[in-house]
Amino acid sequence: MNIDGKPYRTIWLGSDGVSAEIIDQTKLPFALEIVTLRTLEEAAHAISSMQVRGAPLIGATAAYGVALAMREDASDAGLARACDVLAATRPTAVNLRWALDEMVAHLQPLPADARVAGAFARAAEICDQDVEACRKIGEHGMGLIEAHAERKKGETVNILTHCNAGWLATVDWGTALAPIYKAFDKGISVHVWVDETRPRNQGASLTAFELGAHGVPHTIVADNTGGHLMQAGLVDLCIVGTDRTTANGDVANKIGTYLKALAAKDNGVQFFVALPHSTIDWTLDDGREIPIEQRDASEVTHMTGQLPDGKVETVAIAPPASRAANYAFDVTPARLVTGFITERGVTPASREGLSLLYS
Numbered sequence: 001m002n003i004d005g006k007p008y009r010t011i012w013l014g015s016d017g018v019s020a021e022i023i024d025q026t027k028l029p030f031a032l033e034i035v036t037l038r039t040l041e042e043a044a045h046a047i048s049s050m051q052v053r054g055a056p057l058i059g060a061t062a063a064y065g066v067a068l069a070m071r072e073d074a075s076d077a078g079l080a081r082a083c084d085v086l087a088a089t090r091p092t093a094v095n096l097r098w099a100l101d102e103m104v105a106h107l108q109p110l111p112a113d114a115r116v117a118g119a120f121a122r123a124a125e126i127c128d129q130d131v132e133a134c135r136k137i138g139e140h141g142m143g144l145i146e147a148h149a150e151r152k153k154g155e156t157v158n159i160l161t162h163c164n165a166g167w168l169a170t171v172d173w174g175t176a177l178a179p180i181y182k183a184f185d186k187g188i189s190v191h192v193w194v195d196e197t198r199p200r201n202q203g204a205s206l207t208a209f210e211l212g213a214h215g216v217p218h219t220i221v222a223d224n225t226g227g228h229l230m231q232a233g234l235v236d237l238c239i240v241g242t243d244r245t246t247a248n249g250d251v252a253n254k255i256g257t258y259l260k261a262l263a264a265k266d267n268g269v270q271f272f273v274a275l276p277h278s279t280i281d282w283t284l285d286d287g288r289e290i291p292i293e294q295r296d297a298s299e300v301t302h303m304t305g306q307l308p309d310g311k312v313e314t315v316a317i318a319p320p321a322s323r324a325a326n327y328a329f330d331v332t333p334a335r336l337v338t339g340f341i342t343e344r345g346v347t348p349a350s351r352e353g354l355s356l357l358y359s
């Protein structure tokens with residue numbers, strides 16, 4: 001997608017051919033800073049510190065992390081160590097494990113002296129495949145938005161989204177936002193309710209940034225607003241992403257997603273989840289088995305923002321003696337999800353729905 005008219009992906013091969021470059025998302029929306037990753041440790045740090053985040057982009061960065069590791073040690077032991085280091089960065093997004101498995105399957109049969117080139121090539125392929133999957137998610141999901149536009153006889157379609165599942169969370173296009181971009185580009189009148197998404201505010205800082213850069217009308221709302229908007233008839237459909245979807249169709253996504261799904265159910269509002277195949281965890285039968293990341297409590301007790309003089313600062317918003325808990329994800333049961341928007345089409349959120357597309 002474009003920023004100030006210039007096309008970007010979220011991660012790409014460095015100009016030296018042996019590094020990876022990323023947009024540092026901890027600096028958005030206040031500054032566009034590109035960071036070069038040269039080592040396994042730098043790639044792991046980029047994921048754990050959330051310079052890159054969003055399930056598909058975590059996977060893509062891990063793939064490049066393996067490539068960077070191969071430069072230092074392309075032995076079987078080096079490959080295993082790289083996977084261990086990267087797998088420990090963030091526990092919930094299954095795209096991480098998926099990408100590591102892909103890299104191992106590709107590299108293990110190669111002799112050590114072919115692994116660096118092989119790893120960079122496979123990482124680039126994983127990125128290209130993610131772009132294509134998200135583009136197709138956009139095509140399939142656009143039809144759902146178009147149906148609302150027809151029902152409303154061309155009146156604006158209001159879509160609520162949570163966290164950031166746009167192009168910044170993937171390599172390009174996004175999952176939940178891809179259908180919105182496709183609809184907007186087709187001339188359908190859309191407006192997006194952007195949940196701020198405490199504690200890290202990915203909605204206010206990233207979703208609003210990328211929708212604004214594309215010219216998509218949007219309004220940031222405090223996280224607790226969605227239920228009220230739905231009761232007032234101001235939401236036509238919800239579309240969110242997911243970090244891990246189990247074989248029965250349960251969906252882990254950013255904390256607060258479950259409450260939005262409950263409100264949607266109570267108000268008869270459609271609640272769609274957009275995902276590529278790399279987000280499906282076929283090894284887990286039920287969402288209750290998904291590991292839920294708990295992050296540092298300081299993300300809850302502190303907030304980062306920009307002062308009028310342009311300086312970005314982090315300030316406390318809670319009494320220093322109070323304890324805080326920071327659960328990063330929750331699980332929405334399949335029964336609350338209207339359907340999945342995938343690169344293979346739209347399908348019911350159930351074991352049967354998934355196997356219709358992926359068996």
Ligand SMILES: CSC[C@@H](O)[C@@H](O)C(=O)COP(=O)(O)O
Binds near residue numbers: 054093169202240328
């Ligand atoms: C296409 S991204 C899907 C999810 O990864 C997204 O909705 C999300 O919850 C991201 O969480 P984050 O903690 O910012 O990595």
